[in-house]
Amino acid sequence: MGFLDALLGRSKPVPPNLDQLFALPAAAVTLQVASDLRPTGIGSVCFKAAEGAPFAGIRAQVEQLLALDGGRYTEQTDDYGFTWLVRHTDPPDLETLVTDLHAVNSGLLDAGFGSALLCTVICFTAGTRPMALVYLYKRGTWYPFAPLDGQRRDNARELQVGAVLGSDLRMEPDPSRWFPLYGAPGL
């Protein structure tokens, strides 16, 4: 935000960056080779539903789009009032997953609600507890999130995954922005 905007108290909603999402399928190959983490086929888009009829309208359109594909998707609202659109591909197919999630993103963006997008979460597992790669729309960066029981997280595993993917994905350099998403769909 510029000096004048701060002086006038005029912060603008930040537009999302959707491009880095498509770097994921290639990075997933690296991840499987290096840490034996495979996609579970579950991915979701998290956004803040705005009030008013236009947002309800665009949301109905996006849901229709997902249903047309014959894909399985569910919708849930978390404790913080954010909506999650969850896509489940079976067998796991990252290309389709990313394409479908991108359709949701661009649908919201084109309708003027791009600033409502919070993050995309793609789940991975090595046969044990699932973990996730989280895409921050506003920064165009990724970070790993590995939850443990009872609102704790496995920082060592996150840092390891972060190091492995450093060359394939644009990782979030500021660890204070790696916020936890306990109870996100698929985790």
Next chain:
Amino acid sequence: MKSRFAPDRGLSLRMLVTSFLLGLLYVVFTAVLIVLIKSAVLAILVAGGLLFAQYWFSDRIALYAMNGHVVTAAEAPELHGVVDRLCALADVPKPAVAIADSDVPNAFATGRSPRSAVVCATTGLLRRLDADELEGVLAHELSHIAHRDVAVMTVASFLGVLAGLITRFGLYAGLYGGFGQRSGDGDGDGEDSTALVFVAVVAVSAVVYGISFVLTRSLSRYRELAADRAAALLTGRPSVLAAALTKLSAEMAQIPTQDLRHAEPFNAFFFAPALAPGFSLSSVFSTHPSLTQRLEQLAELSVQLGRGA
């Protein structure tokens, strides 16, 4: 990016005019000050130093005064969760999160820069608001941080304090030193003019202080409206913020007076001002805009969101 919200040019313009008038006042004031420069330098240095300390340590001073303590994510996961998500939506660095043990339902944000900012909610606020309303209130506080309101308001009030100091200095010197005793040349005209200049400086300082006081307050009100607007844009739910405002204003009137008076000096950083009931302030001197004015702006944003499917 395409946005559903029309920019509020009127609000920006009013704020610009207010800031400009403050600046103009500063120029006029400095010109008058040059007459008195020899004795006023020390006073200005002291005033500037104090204000700078207040600005630099604003986070710690406010937290200490409100008996707030910084909490970790493990201690207050819900509060941290809301702040995390809002910061990710707005793409701003996350401030420290604090809780103050007070039943006055309120929240404040302080700190000299977004990097060293603290956002604090009282236990009374956490107890009364539901998750959506809390999010609206915190979005308002985060907007204060993004707009650097502590810095802007410190600079704005600096001039007022400066003028007040000079006024006091001039009055004391005039009373105890007597006018006209400084020019001992035996030249009657010189004595008269020194006294005249002195009285003029004092008078101008008093006027400057009065004007800057009103302007600072009106600037504060515009910045509250700007923070409301930014919060509504961020969450996409102006009506929830309006509901939280209404709820808090209604709650405020029912709180015991003692506690409210204790909180009053911090009104400038609060979400809803805590005024003792029965204490009516003229709208000119109020740090916060009236509830009606804030609700009107939020209603307008809500209408913009509902327009054109």
